[in-house]
Amino acid sequence: MKFDINGRFQVEVRREHDGWTVYRSEQGKRCPLHDVVIPRQLAGDEIAIYLDDVFHEYAGPGHAVRRMPD
Numbered sequence: 001m002k003f004d005i006n007g008r009f010q011v012e013v014r015r016e017h018d019g020w021t022v023y024r025s026e027q028g029k030r031c032p033l034h035d036v037v038i039p040r041q042l043a044g045d046e047i048a049i050y051l052d053d054v055f056h057e058y059a060g061p062g063h064a065v066r067r068m069p070d
Contacts (some may be wrong), residue, residue, distance in 0.1 A: 002070065003048060005055050006063040013038065013047055020047070 020038035023030040
């Protein structure tokens with residue numbers, strides 16, 4: 001799943017080893033974001049809300065974390 005973080009950057013979230021792994025996506029490259037830990041019991045449809053809470057400091061008026069088409 002790919003997410004736009006308040007129009008500033010993108011992350012990709014993958015289910016790996018019975019947990020969620022977060023990568024920052026830039027110019028065709030992926031780098032793991034070890035500082036972002038998503039609880040493994042969180043359902044896939046709840047991740048955008050969770051990321052919005054984690055990255056709230058990047059939000060501006062009218063911005064939110066949104067899931068991008070695959």
